[in-house]
Amino acid sequence: MDLDDPVSVPAGPVTVPTWEDVARTHGRFLYTVAYRLTGNHQEAQDLVQDVLLRVRRGLLTYEPVNLEGWLGRITTNAFLDDVRRQKRRPVVSLPDDAERVLPGAVSAADALDAAGLSDELQDALRSLPEEFRTAVVLCDVVGYGYQEIADHLGVPVGTVRSRIHRGRAQLRTVLS
Amino acid sequence: MTGGPPDTVTATGSGTPAFDDELLTAYLDGEASAAERHEVERRVETDPAARSLLAELAEVRNRVRSLPAVEPPASFLAELLDPDLLDRLERSADPDRASGVVAPIETTHPSAPVASLADARARRQAGRPRRRVAAAAAAGTVVVAGTLATLAPPAAAAVPVHDYMVRHEAMVGDAGPTGTPATSADPPPADPMPMPSVAMAEADAMGGLPAMGELGGMARDHVFSAGGTLHVMYTEGDHELSVYRQHGRASWASLPSGGEMVAIGDAPAWRWHDQGATVVVLERGADTYTLVSADGAEPVMAAVVDLPSAGPTMGQRLTDMMTAVGDQFRW
Numbered sequence: 001m002d003l004d005d006p007v008s009v010p011a012g013p014v015t016v017p018t019w020e021d022v023a024r025t026h027g028r029f030l031y032t033v034a035y036r037l038t039g040n041h042q043e044a045q046d047l048v049q050d051v052l053l054r055v056r057r058g059l060l061t062y063e064p065v066n067l068e069g070w071l072g073r074i075t076t077n078a079f080l081d082d083v084r085r086q087k088r089r090p091v092v093s094l095p096d097d098a099e100r101v102l103p104g105a106v107s108a109a110d111a112l113d114a115a116g117l118s119d120e121l122q123d124a125l126r127s128l129p130e131e132f133r134t135a136v137v138l139c140d141v142v143g144y145g146y147q148e149i150a151d152h153l154g155v156p157v158g159t160v161r162s163r164i165h166r167g168r169a170q171l172r173t174v175l176s
Numbered sequence: 177m178t179g180g181p182p183d184t185v186t187a188t189g190s191g192t193p194a195f196d197d198e199l200l201t202a203y204l205d206g207e208a209s210a211a212e213r214h215e216v217e218r219r220v221e222t223d224p225a226a227r228s229l230l231a232e233l234a235e236v237r238n239r240v241r242s243l244p245a246v247e248p249p250a251s252f253l254a255e256l257l258d259p260d261l262l263d264r265l266e267r268s269a270d271p272d273r274a275s276g277v278v279a280p281i282e283t284t285h286p287s288a289p290v291a292s293l294a295d296a297r298a299r300r301q302a303g304r305p306r307r308r309v310a311a312a313a314a315a316g317t318v319v320v321a322g323t324l325a326t327l328a329p330p331a332a333a334a335v336p337v338h339d340y341m342v343r344h345e346a347m348v349g350d351a352g353p354t355g356t357p358a359t360s361a362d363p364p365p366a367d368p369m370p371m372p373s374v375a376m377a378e379a380d381a382m383g384g385l386p387a388m389g390e391l392g393g394m395a396r397d398h399v400f401s402a403g404g405t406l407h408v409m410y411t412e413g414d415h416e417l418s419v420y421r422q423h424g425r426a427s428w429a430s431l432p433s434g435g436e437m438v439a440i441g442d443a444p445a446w447r448w449h450d451q452g453a454t455v456v457v458l459e460r461g462a463d464t465y466t467l468v469s470a471d472g473a474e475p476v477m478a479a480v481v482d483l484p485s486a487g488p489t490m491g492q493r494l495t496d497m498m499t500a501v502g503d504q505f506r507w
Contacts, residue, residue: 020428023256028245035246045252052256053265121239139205140240146207165201168236175236 039126050078072142132167254444258437334430344418371400
């Protein structure tokens with residue numbers, strides 16, 4: 001996670017839920033989004049930790065509008081940061097962490113995670129390119145509209161539509 | 177789909193005017209303009225391929241939207257409520273702020289079966305292979321039976337662990353009501369939270385107490401009550417156990433540092449163990465229980481199994497609890 005990357009939250013009057021409130025009430029949702037984005041439990045847990053830190057900072061200025069939408073956005077930000085970091089990470093310098101460096105290189109443990117605790121669709125979702133998977137998850141798991149996704153990802157609405165369409169089309173092919 | 181490979185924008189209807197398949201997705205999501213909706217509807221009426229693709233995309237969309245919520249490992253959920261977790265994560269996220277090196281692996285006990293989130297993060301950032309929390313949980317057989325999402329919004333109760341411990345020590349001292357001789361030359365400490373005694377008949381009339389009449393093979397010896405807190409002392413041979421019950425959820429943030437969040441059965445719990453003293457805080461139903469013993473983990477371990485719970489069945493609950501408790505107390 002880029003710790004210097006500030007979390008964008010609405011400004012305004014503050015009614016601050018505690019992390020305990022967030023975890024108890026929205027922990028399952030948060031974990032679900034993290035798992036759908038990453039495709040395995042270990043990375044989902046790592047991601048939730050990143051989110052935990054961002055939420056801690058963001059809660060200071062959080063305006064209670066749509067907490068789950070806000071959490072979904074933070075989760076996706078953390079996920080995308082992680083993806084970018086992996087892309088920047090030189091393979092040769094981290095030989096013990098190859099599974100994170102090489103997209104698509106699935107460890108045996110992760111494969112067991114997916115096989116035991118998910119289904120064919122989760123595997124198919126995981127096989128999507130990151131930008132397609134992110135768009136599909138934001139749309140179909142988090143429940144964002146195209147404009148919200150576009151704002152969140154910083155891309156045109158047309159690009160969002162294309163990514164969702166191509167993501168679903170790939171899912172259709174994989175599942176057929 | 178009658179067009180090209182799925183990762184390219186395709187056009188249905190060979191021999192008919194070009195049609196952007198993406199309109200079908202926008203149509204399904206309610207994101208198409210009025211003109212686009214009209215175009216899609218006109219197209220699917222006349223183009224079987226477009227009609228078929230629309231149906232298939234709709235099925236994929238519905239399947240993704242119907243994916244169930246993912247159950248996190250109970251040990252992970254328990255650690256999320258650890259009041260020290262945020263600080264540990266901050267340190268591991270910024271090792272330069274934490275003495276210039278990535279924090280070493282630390283657990284309350286070296287054989288603790290539940291992986292520490294912050295530790296796992298530190299290992300990840302150090303470029304070492306990460307411990308598989310899920311695998312560790314599986315090996316430790318932490319029973320997954322509940323989620324944070326299913327917990328009611330907290331009416332969090334501060335848990336005065338220190339006062340509970342001192343009161344327990346005062347009670348089992350030579351001036352205590354159990355008559356157990358003091359094992360130390362030091363006089364027992366002053367009771368920080370005096371509570372009037374409750375007659376057994378009255379105690380039996382109080383909710384939750386009948387199930388606690390016998391706890392882990394220990395007999396109920398004394399009952400006290402004040403300010404909504406119930407304190408029941410149990411004895412068995414030389415063993416003494418205090419069980420404190422408060423209404424409401426536990427405020428994990430109120431717990432002192434040094435303990436560890438774990439999952440016991442279907443609920444998060446906090447445990448602390450040092451020099452023979454054992455404290456466990458856990459939620460059962462709408463109440464928070466704090467168990468204190470100066471006789472090691474065994475009395476606490478046995479008692480936790482008998483605490484009131486809303487498990488699916490008594491047999492299953494006991495089986496799960498015995499397994500989980502056994503694992504959690506391998507210190």
